[in-house]
Amino acid sequence: MFATGQQALGKRRSADSDRIIGWVLAAVASLAVLTLVFIILFIAENSGKVIGEEGLWSFITGGIWRPYQSEYGASSLITGTLLVTAGAVLFAFPLGLGLAVYLSEMAPVKVRRFLKPAVELFAGIPSVVYGFLGLILLVPMLANLFSGQTTSGFCWLAGSMLLGVMALPEIVSVSDDALRSVPNTYREASLGLGATKWETVKKVIVPAAAPGIAAAAILGIGRAIGETMAVMMVTGNTALLPEPLWNIFATVRTLTATIAMEMPECVVGSTGYSALFLLALILMVIILFINLAARALVARSQRRFTGTPAGRFEIWYEKRTAQFMEVCGRHRLQLLRQALKTALVFVFLFFIVSLFAPFGEAVVLAAIVTAALGLLLTDGVRRLGRRRVQTAAHCGMAAIAVFVMLLLAVIIGYVVINGAPALSWSFLTEFPRAGGTAGGIYPAIVGTLELLAGTALIALPVGVLAGTYLAEYAGDGKISRLIRDAVDVLNGTPSVVFGLFGLAALVTWLGLGISLLAGCVTLALMVLPVIIRTTQEAVRQVPPELREASRALGATKAQTVFHVVLPAALSGIVTGAVLSLGRAAGETAPIMFTATVVIESKLGNSILDPVMALPYHLYYLASEGRADPSMMYGTALVLLIIVLGMFAVATAIRIRSERRSR
C-alpha cells in the first residue's frame, strides 16, 4: 500500500533556509531606506556651505537671486514654484474630476476600457516632449492671443498649462479609484429614492469620495511641483516675482528649473553649487508635507467605508465643526457658505479681468459676471428641470472627455505628422554633424537603449525582491513601516533631485565621472520605488487561497513565494516594470548631470564613458534654437515611439492577463 508508512517526520531543515531567504530579502528591501538616507545625507551635507554663509532664514526669505554676484535669496523661486503649481492644479483639477466622474459613473464599459489607458498615456509622454511642444506650439499661440499682456509668450500660464496636462493622469486615476470605492449600496439607495444619476453623483458619490478626491488634487500638486524640463522650457525663467502677483502672463522661475539650468555652470564645492542643493532640500521638504497630507486624506477616505476608528485630530475637528454649526445655526451657516463661494468666484474673476483692464472696470466687470453666474446656477437650473440638468451634466462630462482626448490626439498627432518626414535610414543610423543641426541621431538612440537596459538590470531584481519582501515577509513592525515610508518618500522625490544626488554621490564622490554607469544607477534609483510598489501591489493581489494550498502540500514559505505567488503576480509585476522603465527612458533631468554629453562623434566603449540620449538631445536642440526643426521633430518622434511602444506593451500584458483571469 503506497499511501501509508512513509518516512518519519523530518527535523528542521527547510525552516532554517526559509529564515535565511527572509533575511536576504529584508536586506534588499532595506536598500531602499539606505538610498533615501544617502540622498538626504548628500543633499543636506552639500547644502551646509551656503547655510553657513548666508543663513537659512535669509536664504529662504531673500528676494534677489544672483548667484554670479553671490546673492542667494530664494523667495522668488519658491513663490514661482508655488504659483506655477497652483495654476496647474486650478487648470487640471476640474478637468480631472470631471473626467473621473465620467469614467466611473457615466461612461459605458467599452468607452471606459478605451479611455482609461488613453488618459494614462498622458503620463507616458516624456516631460521634454511636453516642453518641446510648449515651446513651438503653446508659447507662440499665447504670444499671438495675448499680445497686450506678454510679448514673448513665455509665461507662468504656459508652464501651468503644461504641468496641468502632465498632472491630469494622476488626478484622474486617484479620483477614479476614490469614486469607485464608494459602495454600490449608496448609489442604489439614492437612485431608489428617485434621484437622477447626476444628483446621485453630486450629492452622494462625490461627497462620500471627497477625501480621496482631495488626495488626488494634492498628489497632482506633488507631481507638478517636482517637474523640471517642461516648466523650464516655457516659463521664461526670470527670478522675479510677478507684478501683480496674480499676473499669469509674467515670466517666472521654479526651484527645479533653477537647479537644472545652473548646475552645469557650477564649480563643484562652490557656494553656488551648495545653494542648488539647498534648493533641492527645500523642494523635498515641501513635497514631504504634500505627501503627508495626501496620505492622511487617503487613510481618512478608507476609514469612511471600513468603519475603523478616527484619529484624535479628526475627532477634535468633527467636534469643533459640530459646535460651530450649533452656534451659527444651520441657516446662517448656509448663507455664510454661499457668501464665501461668491467671494471666491469674484476674486478669481477679478484677478483674470484685471490683467486686461484697469482696476475700476475690472471690479465692475467681475461683479457683473459673478452675479450672472449665480443667477444662472440657481434660477437657470430650476427652470431647466431635473431631467434636462441630468442630460446637460452628462453632456458636460462627455465633453470634457472628448476635449482631453482631442488634446492627446493633438499632442501625439503633431509630433507624428511633423516628425515622420524626418525619419529616414540615414537619420537613424548616422552620427550628428555640425553641432547636431545636421546628420542623424544614431548615438542618441543607442545611448537611450543602453541607459534603459542598464536601468532595468539594476532596478528590476532589487525592486522585485524588495516588493516581494514588503508584501510577503514584512509584518507591521517598526522596521517594515520604516521601509514603506522610505519607499513612499522616494516615490515622491522629483527626478531632478535624483540627478543632483547622482552628480554629488556617483559622479563626484565615487568618481564614476559623467558616464553610462552613473546614469543607469541614477535612473535605477528613480524607478526603484515604483517597481517596489507595483510588485508589492501585484503580489498582494494574489489570493491567499493559493498560498494556503501550497503550504498545505508541505511547501516552504520560500517555495510558495517563488513557485506560486510570483508566477501568479508576474503580469502585474511586468506591467509595472515596463511602465516605469518607459518613463525612465523619457527622463532628462536625472541624466543631464550624470550621463549625457551634447554630441558624440563615436560611440563610447565602456560603461564609464558618457553617452548621448534622446531626451537630452531634444532638449539641447530645442533650447539651442539653431537646429533645423525637422531634426527636433524627428528626435521627438523617435523618443515617443520608444516610450509609447513600451507603454503599449505594458497595456497589452495587462489586458491579456485581465482577460485570462475572467
Added chain:
Amino acid sequence: MIDELTMEVKGLHLWYGEKEALKGISMPIRRNEITALIGPSGCGKSTLLRALNRMNDIIPGCRIEGQVTFRGEDIYASDLDANDVRTQIGMIFQRPNPFPMSIRDNIVYGPRIHGQTKAGELDELVERTLRQAALWDEVKDQLNRSALVLSGGQQQRLCIARALAVNPEVLLMDEPTSALDPIATAKIEELACELEKNYTVVIVTHNMQQASRISDKTGFMLMGELVEFGDTESIFNKPQKEMTERYIAGRFG
C-alpha cells in the same frame, strides 16, 4: 489495537491573540476511518482541523498548548519542521483553490517541491492521482489546459488529486463541498469513501447528513469545546449529551 491510532489530540488549547478558540480538546483519529467534525459556525471545528497540520502557524498571534501527535510523535515539537508535517497530513479547502497553472502542473507542483523531477514518474503520478480523484476520464485529453477552466466540482477533485500527489497519510477536508452543487457534492462524498481505504480522513462539515452518510466517527463541537465524540451511528441515534441532541434535531446553529 494501538496501531490503528494515526493521530491523537490531547488537551489542545488554542488562542488567536486574546481569544481562546479551542478549550482543551482531546480526541483520537483512527487509521482508515473518516472522522467528521460538526457544529455551528464559529465553534472552532475549522480551527481544530487546521491545528492538525499546523496551518495555524501561518496566522500571526496564534498560540497553542497541549499536544497533537502523529504516529506517536508530537507534531508541535520544536525540532519538527511544519512543512514536513504538512507533507504527511494534507489539506483540502472550502473553496477549490487550484493554482493558475495547467492541470498537470497543479499536480506535479507538490512532488517537484519535494524533489521528484523525473518526467516519467511524474506522468505516472499525474494519471494515478487523477484516477484516484475520479477525474482522469474527464481531463485526460486536456492536461495542459489551465486548471481554471474546470468546473467547481472538477476543481475540487483536482485539489484532492494534488494533495494525494505528495503521498500524505492523512487528508484533512475543510467543508470541501460547501461551494459545490449537489451533483458535485455527491461525487466528492463518493470519493471520500473511496479514499478511506488507503488514507485517514478528517472532514469538517456543516451538513449533518453528509457527516452521517460518510463518516465512521463524529465529533460535535460547540464554542471551542468538543462536546461529544464517538461512533457516528451512536452520535446521531442516541447522543449522550443534551446539546448534541438539540443540535442534531436542528434546534440551533
